[in-house]
Amino acid sequence: MDFKQEIERRRTFAVIAHPDAGKTTLTEKLLLFGGAIHVAGAVKSNKIRKTATSDFMEIEKQRGISVATSVMGFEYRDTKINILDTPGHQDFAEDTYRTLTAVDSVIVVIDAAKGVEPQTLKLMDVCRMRQTPVIVFVNKLDREGQDPFDLMDELEQQLRVQVCPMTWPVSSGATFKGVYNLYEKNLNLFVSDEKQTIAESVNISDLHNKELDEHIGKFADKLREDIELVSGIYPVPDIPAYRAGKLAPVFFGSALNNFGVRELLDCFVDIAPTPKTFETEERTIHPQELKLSGFIFKIHANMDPNHRDRIAFLRVCSGEFRRNTNYLHVRLGKSLKFANPTAFMADKKSVLDEAYPGDIVGIYDTGNFKIGDTLTEGETIHFKGIPSFSPELFRYVENADPIRYKQLAKGLEQLTDEGVAQLFVNQANGRKIIGTVGALQFDVIQYRLEHEYGASCTYQPMHLYKACWIEGDDKAEMDDFKRRKWQFMALDKEGRDVFLAESQYALSNSQEKFPNIRFHFTSEF
Numbered sequence: 001m002d003f004k005q006e007i008e009r010r011r012t013f014a015v016i017a018h019p020d021a022g023k024t025t026l027t028e029k030l031l032l033f034g035g036a037i038h039v040a041g042a043v044k045s046n047k048i049r050k051t052a053t054s055d056f057m058e059i060e061k062q063r064g065i066s067v068a069t070s071v072m073g074f075e076y077r078d079t080k081i082n083i084l085d086t087p088g089h090q091d092f093a094e095d096t097y098r099t100l101t102a103v104d105s106v107i108v109v110i111d112a113a114k115g116v117e118p119q120t121l122k123l124m125d126v127c128r129m130r131q132t133p134v135i136v137f138v139n140k141l142d143r144e145g146q147d148p149f150d151l152m153d154e155l156e157q158q159l160r161v162q163v164c165p166m167t168w169p170v171s172s173g174a175t176f177k178g179v180y181n182l183y184e185k186n187l188n189l190f191v192s193d194e195k196q197t198i199a200e201s202v203n204i205s206d207l208h209n210k211e212l213d214e215h216i217g218k219f220a221d222k223l224r225e226d227i228e229l230v231s232g233i234y235p236v237p238d239i240p241a242y243r244a245g246k247l248a249p250v251f252f253g254s255a256l257n258n259f260g261v262r263e264l265l266d267c268f269v270d271i272a273p274t275p276k277t278f279e280t281e282e283r284t285i286h287p288q289e290l291k292l293s294g295f296i297f298k299i300h301a302n303m304d305p306n307h308r309d310r311i312a313f314l315r316v317c318s319g320e321f322r323r324n325t326n327y328l329h330v331r332l333g334k335s336l337k338f339a340n341p342t343a344f345m346a347d348k349k350s351v352l353d354e355a356y357p358g359d360i361v362g363i364y365d366t367g368n369f370k371i372g373d374t375l376t377e378g379e380t381i382h383f384k385g386i387p388s389f390s391p392e393l394f395r396y397v398e399n400a401d402p403i404r405y406k407q408l409a410k411g412l413e414q415l416t417d418e419g420v421a422q423l424f425v426n427q428a429n430g431r432k433i434i435g436t437v438g439a440l441q442f443d444v445i446q447y448r449l450e451h452e453y454g455a456s457c458t459y460q461p462m463h464l465y466k467a468c469w470i471e472g473d474d475k476a477e478m479d480d481f482k483r484r485k486w487q488f489m490a491l492d493k494e495g496r497d498v499f500l501a502e503s504q505y506a507l508s509n510s511q512e513k514f515p516n517i518r519f520h521f522t523s524e525f
């Protein structure tokens with residue numbers, strides 16, 4: 001197979017959902033259909049068990065297990081599919097945001113009864129920022145759910161994307177009969193008490209055919225009405241609009257019952273985008289370019305004290321990645337080669353010899369990498385679109401052991417490089433501030449500083465509403481702002497100006513008084 005064909009046959013995506021909607025179950029079923037695993041339960045859940053939410057060590061252990069399932073590759077219908085797993089726990093939301101920088105599309109799982117939930121909204125905001133193509137899977141139809149028309153309205157309004165049903169449910173819950181495939185014109189019948197079986201499918205090209213009544217009885221007329229309405233309201237599938245992130249095809253099913261998953265996977269393979277182009281500060285990178293380029297989107301530290309290595313995850317954007325070949329680490333200006341780059345195939349890891357655009361390579365790292373780092377064959381480029389998001393929780397961090405000051409500084413530097421949290425320095429008092437999206441990270445940092453760097457820290461509470469990056473074209477105005485707000489000014493690790501807003505009022509008041517200053521909520525602007 002030539003290089004171009006290798007690229008064309010790759011589909012790299014993430015399954016995203018509000019916790020409990022069925023992300024893990026669906027991922028597993030996709031792997032089952034893809035033949036990558038043979039029994040349900042083979043893939044360790046990346047979900048952090050609810051009982052363990054206060055015990056971060058337990059969480060880290062579970063995260064450790066999930067390294068193997070961070071990326072799950074498998075072959076299906078001559079296609080190489082890479083599923084990137086995302087942590088379920090909302091305290092690790094930033095990990096998920098970053099993973100979304102490395103995919104070409106996403107599948108969003110929605111619980112039919114609960115509809116769009118807060119975490120779904122946040123994740124969709126990130127997808128919208130990048131125009132990531134989205135397919136929606138409405139799950140748990142075997143339970144009593146919302147009316148499908150109401151649900152479609154909710155999806156459209158809340159996710160702010162035009163929706164286009166591909167299948168349509170016949171009832172739900174105890175009377176769930178199955179789904180009608182609007183384009184293949186067949187009815188997939190749901191057999192409720194035979195879990196794990198693949199449903200029977202009947203061709204019904206004409207809905208007025210009496211056969212429909214035989215299969216679904218009193219629900220036949222309702223389905224006829226529904227389908228008439230559906231064809232009047234919703235657009236037909238438009239692949240370019242989907243690939244531009246403007247239209248989301250919607251499937252209905254039940255992941256737990258294997259129902260509707262094959263339709264989803266088949267359609268996904270047909271329409272999902274192949275590896276995309278990426279923007280760098282210097283130029284656009286096309287996957288077909290022969291020279292390698294890629295960036296690190298995730299770093300996973302090993303919590304096991306006997307194995308201090310970390311795995312950095314590289315998304316290949318162009319060219320071919322080869323084992324034992326020298327590549328330029330752009331930020332360090334250093335040439336590096338990798339003896340044991342890792343490929344992830346479902347629940348197994350193996351050493352890879354080559355990888356293509358769309359693939360994810362796991363690189364064992366001893367501290368060379370930070371999130372956003374670029375590897376090339378010599379060109380100096382910097383990938384865009386790997387922002388940090390405005391953190392929501394803040395604490396001052398203090399050194400608790402004066403003679404180990406250096407260890408603390410190094411630990412904080414490296415942990416924040418890994419993306420565990422963000423580090424700011426308050427300009428008024430020189431104190432270091434840690435900003436996170438989840439409370440758990442404070443415990444993670446304290447523990448890891450002690451166990452990996454021999455440093456100890458304490459935290460002081462800090463009440464902040466948001467930290468945002470500020471920018472302005474008029475130097476005098478910027479200086480004026482900084483002078484007036486001197487108590488609330490900080491620098492991030494890259495030395496950029498950050499405004500620490502104490503309250504929503506303080507922020508909107510500043511925005512009003514300084515209309516020419518731009519306040520950014522992600523680090524990339």
Ligand code: G4P
Pocket residue numbers: 017018019020021022023024025026047088139140141142143253254255256257
């Ligand atoms: P998540 O990764 O999005 O957090 O969700 P996960 O797949 O773990 O699913 C959450 C719960 O919903 C699980 O039940 C799972 O079995 C159930 N579930 C997933 N798909 C369906 C479906 O189609 N129908 C129904 N009725 N339930 C579904 P749990 O009791 O929390 O966990 P478990 O003990 O079953 O693993």
